[in-house]
Amino acid sequence: MVRGRADEMITRSAQMSASLQRSPIGGETRKPPAEAVVLSPPLPLPRANEHAKASNGDAARNNLGTGIEVRISSLKVLSLTLLAEVESLERQAADGNVSDDFDLQAEVRRFEAELIRNALVRTGGRQRRAARLLGMKVTTLNTKIRRYKITLD
């Protein structure tokens, strides 16, 4: 399970680093605050891209380590992007955007409903099977389905 996620991350990071060359994520809409600068400069973002590009060349093809290097550099790019994104979201949250209408119970309910709908889709609406898949009692599942008004489609 964890391994699958890791592989997924790597694939996604490769796609992401490719799209990063075209446009920086979240760059246009809001201006990054001054502190954001502290995060990015010492780390060679563009160089990581160059590196990835160079590794695709003929010379690098003979090198057995190439695949790993590409993965490392695209992971670096992804990581930096993620970190910047996390920092900026945290700052936004601290500014009070999250605070006004944050309801823990509601978020948890939404999450539960999403999990249940997901399982029901998998089982074609069969509650007994869905309950087994989720690891809960059928009666509990049925109660939750009614309480959250979950429908397929």
Add this chain to the structure above:
Amino acid sequence: MAEDLTAALLELQSTGLPRLDDEFDFYDEVRRFEKSLIKRILRVTEGSQRKAAKLLRMKPTTLNSKLRSLKLGPWEGR
């Protein structure tokens, strides 16, 4: 830096919908989700449970007992 990154990645993964495999447990997943939300709030409030409770519109004592039952340390923001 690397620790920040790992934490950020783990958090990102935990916010996605988990896979429905054999080891899946509904209650575990819901607990994990709630935990990650509270962690995030605590990070915003720099560990202040009083402020976090205010944001979550619950009593500080309720939040504190929730932290205990979720086995979250007093300050696990980062």
